[in-house]
Amino acid sequence: MSKLPKRHFWEWFKRYNQEYLELNKKTKKEAAYWLHELNAHLRAYFKFFGFSVTLPDNGLARLTITVNGKVMHFKKVDAFVATAPEIPGWNIIALEDPMPVDFLLEKQIEKAGIDPSELCFSFASDDPYDTDIIVYHPLCSEDNEHLFLQLAYAAVYNLLGERSFGIDFGRLEMANLSYADQGDVYQLEDLPTHIGQRRSPIIVDHTGKLLNVR
Known part of the structure; x- marks a missing residue:
């Protein structure tokens, strides 16, 4: 209270x-x-x-x-x-607005030893309502995964802004780029655009019947 x-x-x-x-x-x-x-x-x-x-x-x-x-x-x-x-x-x-991917991340960047602009991602599944993602970097390993994960979460927060981070974003996993399907991988900085594209349009006729959902 x-x-x-x-x-x-x-x-x-x-x-x-x-x-x-x-x-x-x-x-x-x-x-x-x-x-x-x-x-x-x-x-x-x-x-x-x-x-x-x-x-x-x-x-x-x-x-x-x-x-x-x-x-x-x-x-x-x-x-x-x-x-x-x-x-x-x-x-x-x-609530905080979207910011550049590396905004106020000097300490995390120094610890991880990489720049967040080098990160890429794929969605965890093809389900358009699933906004969990996997973030990749070619230097990710068991030894540094926790540092890369901290940097990736902070970078996603910056890119989406506080409201979208809380509402539109799910969970994040970290992996080496070698595990990624290259056909489904995008630059992390493009995440806001791809989250927006996954919101499927819904078309309803005058009776309330669902005509199309993509």
Whole structure:
């Protein structure tokens, strides 16, 4: 149960939003203080909420409320962000947008020793409702599979964005490229397109009868 009403957080953020617009001008200690304050106020409302703040050189700053892909909390995020007031200089959004495949993955890339743009995938089955995938790399082995798997999950999260990752994506397995059927393998960066294509169109006539499903 929420300890604080939604309006309490938004009233607080509106009051102090300028501090976040000027984060880049603050010392590390000052910036850490204000980020801690934001995290504390947000988690006081709901403990699974997280956030990111983006401060572009031009245009609106962005506050994103996230639950790290936990689909069971998506409705709570949407409802929370829907109550946000208009705050000049800010764009407030629910759930993280799709990003480049290697976004913020420096540590995972260093540990795995590969670039996520080198990964490819196939769907685990021909069932159009099955969105489990197998990700491949020619250097994958039993010794490094867990590191490759961590990198692959993070890369998929980046490519799909939080909402699609939680709703449209299933599970992921990692394997050496030698195990793949080359006719069914695609670049991992093309995953969003292929997931969209697997959503079969449904045609229903005026009586409600299903005419075609591909």
